[in-house]
Amino acid sequence: MDTEAYLAAIKAKLVNSAIVRHIDIVQEYVTPEHGFFRARLTLQNDDFLEVAEFFQVLQGGAQTVEYRYQWMDHDRQVLRKRWDNAAHFPGIANFPHHVHVGLTGAVEPGRSLSTIDLVDQIEQEL
Numbered sequence: 727m728d729t730e731a732y733l734a735a736i737k738a739k740l741v742n743s744a745i746v747r748h749i750d751i752v753q754e755y756v757t758p759e760h761g762f763f764r765a766r767l768t769l770q771n772d773d774f775l776e777v778a779e780f781f782q783v784l785q786g787g788a789q790t791v792e793y794r795y796q797w798m799d800h801d802r803q804v805l806r807k808r809w810d811n812a813a814h815f816p817g818i819a820n821f822p823h824h825v826h827v828g829l830t831g832a833v834e835p836g837r838s839l840s841t842i843d844l845v846d847q848i849e850q851e852l
Contacts (some may be wrong), residue, residue: 730758732781732788736763739842745769745849759783760791763841771852772800777841789839797848804828809839 727735733756740746748768755762760782767775780792798818808826813832815824823836839847 727783727786727788729758729761729781729783729788732783733761733763735788736779736841739845740765740767742792742843743849745771745845745852769848773806774798774800774802775848777844779841781840782786788840790838793839793841795839795841795844809836809844811836 733754736764740749746767747770750766752764753762753765753811754764755844760780762778762780764778767777769775774797776794776796778794779790781788781790783789783797792808792811794808794812796808799806805826806828810824810826811822813822818833819835820822820837823838825834825836826832827834
């Protein structure tokens with residue numbers, strides 16, 4: 727898989743997902759070695775989801791390098807969850823991967839997530 731094919735796979739996942747009603751692509755680019763995708767989504771329940779993923783392709787496979795995904799209510803006032811790998815919680819298991827959990831404000835250990843993985847996860851939650 728090359729970077730263009732991986733970007734196409736992200737877009738196909740969003741277009742074909744039953745939970746995504748609208749996609750607004752904010753930024754995207756690819757080079758032969760890496761790429762970036764950022765979009766704002768409206769989910770079927772009217773929630774808002776922003777995705778941003780920087781990826782690279784090594785030995786034929788896509789690898790997520792940096793990511794930030796933010797899921798909010800339809801008014802964009804209440805955080806449901808935010809997944810990222812910013813290095814600001816060094817004491818947490820699976821550092822730097824973590825999840826900010828909505829109303830509680832808790833920060834929980836996370837795992838590396840691609841945009842495709844994230845949509846799969848939210849499909850299970852909704």
